[in-house]
Each structure stands twice: as structure tokens, then as C-alpha cells.
Amino acid sequence: MTFRRWVPSVLRVGIRSRTRNKAPVGRPGGVVTRAARAIPPGRRIDITIFVVTAILYSVAWPTLQLTHDVPIPIMPIVSALAVFPLVLVRANPALGWAISAASAVVVPVAFDRLPGYDFPWQVTHLIVLLVLVSTVSLRCAFPVVVVVWLSTVLLFLGFTPGNDGVGWAVGLSAIVLFALLIRWLVLSRRELAKQEEVSELERARRTVLEEKARIARDLHDVVAHHMSLVVVQAQSAPYRIEDVSPSAAAEFEAIGATAREALNEIRGMLGVLRSDGVLAENSPQPGTADVPALLESSARAGVRLSWESTGSPAAISATTGLALYRILQESLSNASRHAPDTDVRVRLDYGLDVVYVEVVNGKTPGNGDVPVQMGTGGHGLRGMRERALGVSGWLDARVRPDGGFEVVARLPTTPSAHVVSDHTTAFTA
Structure with missing residues (x-):
């Protein structure tokens, strides 16, 4: 049952x-x-x-x-x-x-x-x-x-x-040894897990670098090809076109030089994107010695540019020189793009501790104020500020009362120099 x-x-x-x-x-x-x-x-x-x-x-x-x-x-x-x-x-x-x-x-x-x-x-x-x-x-x-x-x-x-103490001592030593073996085993497993995590991060970093290399190749294929055509056309124009005046030939030469410079910079960016910081060959970065050539090339490109320079740039470090060159390059590019057919004035003062930079352009004729959004700021303005901050300096970009635009920056001669961020001491025109 x-x-x-x-x-x-x-x-x-x-x-x-x-x-x-x-x-x-x-x-x-x-x-x-x-x-x-x-x-x-x-x-x-x-x-x-x-x-x-x-x-x-x-x-x-x-x-x-x-x-x-x-x-x-x-x-x-x-x-x-x-x-x-x-x-x-x-x-x-x-x-x-x-x-x-x-x-x-x-x-x-x-x-x-x-x-x-x-x-x-x-x-x-x-x-x-x-x-x-x-x-x-x-x-x-x-x-x-x-x-x-x-x-x-x-x-x-x-x-x-009695002799029991020896047996207990041996047993205790065995316990301690076994605990140490377990401890070393756990630590080795943790170290192995940490190394695996580092390997995962390294693989992820390599994936990012490969994507950067792919983007660099696409950038080179799309942009560099057309820039090369511009260089070729500008250099061959005086030979392909009849009755080219000397002024037009000089203009074509300026266009070719500017295009070649842009092409070289694109290739430099390509080298940065295609590696993780170790390049097969490193071209020298621009600095204060290249500033006069930058101003002259901008004037040849049609910018109504005037400039004055005081002091000696011999004490300027390479880092500050690169920041100065890039800030001037971006400022002149913005002036030619947003305010064409206006006068652009550049002032450079190479002091013992601080480099003063001022780029001013006038009001665009018939178009009102210069179309620059100060609240949002494009990548150019933000990039200039970051370059100034990167060398312990500061940069200010603002619309002038007369409708023009100005960029004022103070950069230390060396990045470690102390720069007081009092905008009121910046020199004006």
C-alpha cells in the first residue's frame, strides 16, 4: 500500500x-x-x-x-x-x-x-x-x-x-606553504587577467589606428589628387595659355606655391594618421623662421596684408614657434575666407618672455559685420585657443566695434614660462 x-x-x-x-x-x-x-x-x-x-x-x-x-x-x-x-x-x-x-x-x-x-x-x-x-x-x-x-x-x-611540538611545527609549516602557494596562484591569475585586459586594449588601439590609416588613405586619394591637379594646372598655365601677362604668371605661380604647401601639409597629416607616433621620416615642423614666408605667401595669394615685427625670434622655443605659426596661418585663412577684399594687419612683438600676436581685418564692404559666430566658434577658433593653452598662453578672438575682426594672443617664449591671463594688458592697434 x-x-x-x-x-x-x-x-x-x-x-x-x-x-x-x-x-x-x-x-x-x-x-x-x-x-x-x-x-x-x-x-x-x-x-x-x-x-x-x-x-x-x-x-x-x-x-x-x-x-x-x-x-x-x-x-x-x-x-x-x-x-x-x-x-x-x-x-x-x-x-x-x-x-x-x-x-x-x-x-x-x-x-x-x-x-x-x-x-x-x-x-x-x-x-x-x-x-x-x-x-x-x-x-x-x-x-x-x-x-x-x-x-x-x-x-x-x-x-x-614531548616531541609533539616538532610534528606541530612541521604541520604548521606545511599549512603556511600551502597558503602561500594558493596566494601565488591567485596573484598569477590576476596578473594574467590584467595582461589579457591590456591585450584587449592594445587590440582596440590597433583597430583605431587601422581605421585612422584607412581614413588617411581616403583623405589622400580624395584631396591630394585634386590638389596635385591644381599645382600642375597652375604651373603649366603660362605655357598652355598664350599672351599671359607677367602679373598673371606671378599669380599662377603663387597659386601653385600655395597648393604645394597645402599638399605637403596633407601628406604630413597622412603620416600622423597612418602611425601611432613613430614615423619613418619626420619632416621639420614650421616655426618662427617660417612666419615671414607664410606672410609673403598670403600676400602673393591676394590677401591685402601688411605686417610689422619687433624684437628677435631667436629665443622662441620650437613648441611656441609651431603654435605661433599655426595661429597666424588659421587667422589669415579665416580673414581671406570670411572677409575678402579687406585690409589685414598683423603685428608681432617678440619679447624676452612673451610673444604678442595681433591679426586684424577690416569690415567687409557691403556685407555688414564679419559673419563669425562667437558663441559657438568653429573648429578653427577652438583649435587656435587650444594651441595657445597648450603652451601656457591665451588667445582672444572677437568682433571689433568698427565691424572688423581681430585675433589677439600672448604666448610664452618657452611653454614653462608663466603667462598672466589679464586680457587688459594686450596691446591694441
Whole structure:
């Protein structure tokens, strides 16, 4: 006869109704499982440590009178010194071991053992001491591990009767060695995981570099080809077209020179994009020595440009010279693009500590103010400001009261020089 047939039908109905209304304990949806999920993992470990400590204490206190001759009033204190250091196994295992080892020295000296019990400590005390030694071997610095191991070995050799101390010392050394092996295994796994993460980052970086190289090739194919055609057409125009005047031939030559310069800069950008910073050959970057050629090429290109320069650029560093060249290049390009057929004035003052730069263009005839959005600023203005800040300088670009536009910058002769960011001291026209 089966159990189901033996149980009366009324009782079966009652059992089914109760089991349907109560979620099974320990299964998904149960009370215990939901409560366990609400507790963080670290808190769970702490709770487990406290529970184990309480259990050991409940064993150590009653059994202390069976192992040592301890007065009843101080039995809770002696049991606590033997067991409670386990609470520090996660927070500070070295401190917990020190307290446990100190109590292991005091107990055999201060209290006599009862007849029939030869071991110097309670079993609970021994468990706590070994757990703390193992934790120190897993987590603490190697010198601390050596001190803890030697001290505990001497503790066993000094208080364990007969030849048992040697066996305990060997067993303790095996425990420490095993803990160190586990520790080195965990550290090696972590290092391996870190190296794998670095490899993933390196692969991602190489992917970005490959994409940059692809973009560079596309840029070169699209732009450099047309720029090359412009250079060829400008250089061959005086030979292909009859009766070209000297002024027109000079204009064609200026167009060709400007196009060649732009093509060289595109090729330089191509080299930067196609590598991760290590180029097969590095062309020299422009600097203060190239500023006169930049001004002259802009004037040949049709910009109504006038400039004056004071001081000597000999003390200007290469970094500041590059920033100065790029700021002037962008300023003249913006002036020719946004305000054509206007006068452009450039002032350069090479001081001992600071280089002053001023580029001013007049109001565009018949078109109102210069169409520049100061609130948003294009990439050119933002790039000039970033170049100035990159050498510890500053740059200001604004619309003039007369409707023109000006760019004023102060750059230190060396990037480490201190530049006061007081715009009111900038020189004006």
C-alpha cells in the first residue's frame, strides 16, 4: 500500500492547500532566498564569521573547566581571548593572530591543566590560531608572514609536551606553504587577467589606428589628387595659355606655391594618421623662421596684408614657434575666407618672455559685420585657443566695434614660462 493511498483524502487536501500557499524555503521566490539576495556578499562573509565565532565561543566557555583550572568568574574572559580574535580574520588578520598568540602564551603559564589533558590550549583556541595563521599567509606582506610563522613555530615548540611540538611545527609549516602557494596562484591569475585586459586594449588601439590609416588613405586619394591637379594646372598655365601677362604668371605661380604647401601639409597629416607616433621620416615642423614666408605667401595669394615685427625670434622655443605659426596661418585663412577684399594687419612683438600676436581685418564692404559666430566658434577658433593653452598662453578672438575682426594672443617664449591671463594688458592697434 502506497503512502498516498494510506493518507486519508481530507488530510491530502489539507497538505496540498498548505503547500500551494507557502513558497518552498531555499528555492527561487522563497523567504530565505530573497533575504539572502538582499545582503551584499561582503556582509554575508562578516555574518558567517560572527556566527562561527559565536558557535566556537559557546563551545569554549563550557568546556574550559574540563581542560584548565580557571576560576569561574574569569572563564568568559579566557574563552573570549581564545575565540574572539577570529572576528578580525577579514579586517586585520595580523592583529587577530597577535591577540590569539598572546593569549596562547598567557593561558599555559597562568592556568594549570587538569589531569588527563596534556595539550596546552583548548581545541577551539587551536582552530582559531591556525585559521589566523593561514589568513595571514594568504593576505599579509611576506615579512609579516615570516614573523608569524616563526613565532607560531616557537610557540608550539615551547608549550607542546614531548616531541609533539616538532610534528606541530612541521604541520604548521606545511599549512603556511600551502597558503602561500594558493596566494601565488591567485596573484598569477590576476596578473594574467590584467595582461589579457591590456591585450584587449592594445587590440582596440590597433583597430583605431587601422581605421585612422584607412581614413588617411581616403583623405589622400580624395584631396591630394585634386590638389596635385591644381599645382600642375597652375604651373603649366603660362605655357598652355598664350599672351599671359607677367602679373598673371606671378599669380599662377603663387597659386601653385600655395597648393604645394597645402599638399605637403596633407601628406604630413597622412603620416600622423597612418602611425601611432613613430614615423619613418619626420619632416621639420614650421616655426618662427617660417612666419615671414607664410606672410609673403598670403600676400602673393591676394590677401591685402601688411605686417610689422619687433624684437628677435631667436629665443622662441620650437613648441611656441609651431603654435605661433599655426595661429597666424588659421587667422589669415579665416580673414581671406570670411572677409575678402579687406585690409589685414598683423603685428608681432617678440619679447624676452612673451610673444604678442595681433591679426586684424577690416569690415567687409557691403556685407555688414564679419559673419563669425562667437558663441559657438568653429573648429578653427577652438583649435587656435587650444594651441595657445597648450603652451601656457591665451588667445582672444572677437568682433571689433568698427565691424572688423581681430585675433589677439600672448604666448610664452618657452611653454614653462608663466603667462598672466589679464586680457587688459594686450596691446591694441
